[in-house]
Amino acid sequence: MTDETLETPLVANRQESFGMRLLRRMEPVLWVMASLSIFVGFWEFAWWRGWANPLLLPPPHIFLANLPDQFRFFDPGGTRAGALATGGSIFSVLGVIAWSSLRVTVGLALGFLLSLAIGIGIRYFRIFGNLVLPLVTMLAPISPVAWLPVAVFIFGIGNPPAIFLVFIAIFFIMTLATLSQIDNVPVHYIQLARIMGCNKRQIYRHVILPAILPELFVTLRMNLFAAWMVVLIAEAVGVGSGLGQVTMMARNTFNASLVFFTMTLIGLTGFAFDQTLRYVQRKVLWWVGPSNVGGL
Amino acid sequence: MTLGLKITNVSKTWNPDGADPVPAVRNLTLDVALGEFVVLLGPSGCGKSSLLYIVAGLEDATEGSVTFDGLEVTEPSPERSLIFQEASLYPWSTVQDNITFGLKIAGQSPKKQEEAAERLLRLVGLVGAGERRPHELSGGMRQRAALARALAMEPKVLLMDEPFAALDVQTRARMQGHLLNIWESSKASVLLVTHSIDEALALADRVVVFTARPGQIKAEIPITAPRPRDMRSPEMIELARQCEALLGEEVEKSFKEQELT
Ligand SMILES: Nc1ncnc2c1ncn2[C@@H]1O[C@H](COP(=O)(O)OP(=O)(O)OP(=O)(O)O)[C@@H](O)[C@H]1O
Ligand SMILES: [Mg+2]
Numbered sequence: 172m173t174d175e176t177l178e179t180p181l182v183a184n185r186q187e188s189f190g191m192r193l194l195r196r197m198e199p200v201l202w203v204m205a206s207l208s209i210f211v212g213f214w215e216f217a218w219w220r221g222w223a224n225p226l227l228l229p230p231p232h233i234f235l236a237n238l239p240d241q242f243r244f245f246d247p248g249g250t251r252a253g254a255l256a257t258g259g260s261i262f263s264v265l266g267v268i269a270w271s272s273l274r275v276t277v278g279l280a281l282g283f284l285l286s287l288a289i290g291i292g293i294r295y296f297r298i299f300g301n302l303v304l305p306l307v308t309m310l311a312p313i314s315p316v317a318w319l320p321v322a323v324f325i326f327g328i329g330n331p332p333a334i335f336l337v338f339i340a341i342f343f344i345m346t347l348a349t350l351s352q353i354d355n356v357p358v359h360y361i362q363l364a365r366i367m368g369c370n371k372r373q374i375y376r377h378v379i380l381p382a383i384l385p386e387l388f389v390t391l392r393m394n395l396f397a398a399w400m401v402v403l404i405a406e407a408v409g410v411g412s413g414l415g416q417v418t419m420m421a422r423n424t425f426n427a428s429l430v431f432f433t434m435t436l437i438g439l440t441g442f443a444f445d446q447t448l449r450y451v452q453r454k455v456l457w458w459v460g461p462s463n464v465g466g467l
Numbered sequence: 468m469t470l471g472l473k474i475t476n477v478s479k480t481w482n483p484d485g486a487d488p489v490p491a492v493r494n495l496t497l498d499v500a501l502g503e504f505v506v507l508l509g510p511s512g513c514g515k516s517s518l519l520y521i522v523a524g525l526e527d528a529t530e531g532s533v534t535f536d537g538l539e540v541t542e543p544s545p546e547r548s549l550i551f552q553e554a555s556l557y558p559w560s561t562v563q564d565n566i567t568f569g570l571k572i573a574g575q576s577p578k579k580q581e582e583a584a585e586r587l588l589r590l591v592g593l594v595g596a597g598e599r600r601p602h603e604l605s606g607g608m609r610q611r612a613a614l615a616r617a618l619a620m621e622p623k624v625l626l627m628d629e630p631f632a633a634l635d636v637q638t639r640a641r642m643q644g645h646l647l648n649i650w651e652s653s654k655a656s657v658l659l660v661t662h663s664i665d666e667a668l669a670l671a672d673r674v675v676v677f678t679a680r681p682g683q684i685k686a687e688i689p690i691t692a693p694r695p696r697d698m699r700s701p702e703m704i705e706l707a708r709q710c711e712a713l714l715g716e717e718v719e720k721s722f723k724e725q726e727l728t
Binding site (some may be wrong): 365 | 525546573620
């Protein structure tokens with residue numbers, strides 16, 4: 172017995188011209204540009220009408236005008252003195268971005284893996300769960316900023332406190348999200364596994380884990396920006412390098428141009444991170460229907 | 468020792484200690500012989516699914532016992548496979564991996580799994596769909612994949628909970644014919660739940676009509692006509708009329724009860 176529906180190819184033959192295809196590929200990019208243009212347009216207009224003081228609110232064409240001048244303030248090693256840093260090239264700017272990105276990435280990865288492990292542990296081992304869950308629930312509402320002094324007490328300055336703060340910013344939320352995801356695995360999935368002869372360990376490994384990963388990844392993406400905010404605070408206060416430190420220095424030296432330039436970099440980097448996570452999500456967690464991934 | 472499935476004086480109450488206990492099945496006795504095709508017909512909410520879950524070993528009976536080939540049923544087993552109304556394939560696996568899931572858990576070699584998948588895909592008419600993902604299949608194809616997954620474990624009883632309820636009439640008729648072919652070649656017993664009188668008459672050796680909740684057996688109707696059956700034959704029309712009358716009374720009762728509560 173065959174099924175006629177099998178004969179139809181999954182993807183309809185697309186017979187489009189190259190130009191059309193290119194336009195379609197570019198469409199998201201065009202929308203991003205349009206979105207940005209509106210914002211920049213308002214700002215420039217406000218400057219042109221004299222509503223925005225160029226010293227306090229310099230519009231993009233001013234703070235993007237003299238890039239080498241801005242680059243001077245970037246030093247991957249981090250100098251708190253400011254103005255006369257050793258940096259100066261595009262590479263030092265990229266270096267600063269890379270340091271901040273690295274702290275976020277490591278913190279996110281640690282937070283994701285550990286919250287997954289602890290969340291599963293809480294449900295898998297009853298006694299462990301009873302002991303740990305109240306603690307997690309009590310620590311969850313504490314703002315990462317409140318952890319800042321603790322981070323400095325424990326880790327001093329440098330990378331570890333910044334990574335620790337990113338970790339803290341997502342760990343408790345992600346642990347609770349893991350629990351709620353585990354509890355919401357369709358009961359049929361688990362009943363089926365039991366019928367097929369799975370023991371508890373096999374149910375967790377073959378059913379619960381793949382069932383909860385996609386949603387957890389979405390949760391991770393939604394907490395990405397919180398992680399970025401936290402790392403900037405940590406860098407401004409306790410690390411002494413990175414985008415947060417540059418912003419702080421710009422503030423202290425009353426350099427509005429530099430403030431906005433750095434904010435631009437932060438925005439772009441955050442955007443790139445989100446896009447990367449989206450891409451990873453699509454590639455690795457394909458079993459969430461394409462519509463789901465597209466939506467969030 | 469009796470071969471086959473033996474359900475003796477089974478009662479099931481949900482939330483027995485809670486404020487609002489729900490008696491779903493009461494004092495039910497039913498035997499399903501080896502290779503027999505039994506269809507359960509009853510009004511909505513009368514405890515048919517509850518009974519299947521108990522037979523599958525997913526839930527414990529509050530009272531009574533279920534034995535299979537003389538052994539007490541205490542936990543789920545691949546030899547009593549349950550097929551749900553929704554196919555519930557694992558969305559993260561391909562169709563083939565879904566079908567061989569039980570074999571993988573049983574520790575069979577990849578080569579054997581591969582062979583089994585090929586045979587089963589042919590059996591249920593899904594040749595070429597092995598690498599697809601569940602969300603790319605139609606409802607009927609999904610249900611066939613779920614059937615193949617159950618058959619992979621060579622079950623002695625197939626428990627089917629309204630397996631075709633979500634399908635359109637044409638697909639449904641084809642699936643029924645298909646199920647009969649597979650049943651005849653596999654020699655497994657089948658215990659199938661349905662709302663549809665036509666489906667019951669097309670498939671069953673014996674139709675068991677349930678009362679409204681708590682489910683008890685109201686009537687058993689053996690059907691001896693050879694398959695495939697002509698639903699328009701006088702014999703079948705008479706049987707259908709009979710089932711309709713029995714079922715109608717119970718549906719009436721369960722509606723009355725719902726109005727009261
Ligand atoms: N897990 C459960 N916990 C509590 N009550 C339940 C549970 N499952 C079923 N029930 C109750 O038991 C009764 C019988 O339910 P069951 O699902 O067995 O009926 P059914 O005959 O399969 O109905 P339908 O034809 O609508 O599927 C219902 O009143 C239902 O609310
Ligand atoms: Mg049911």
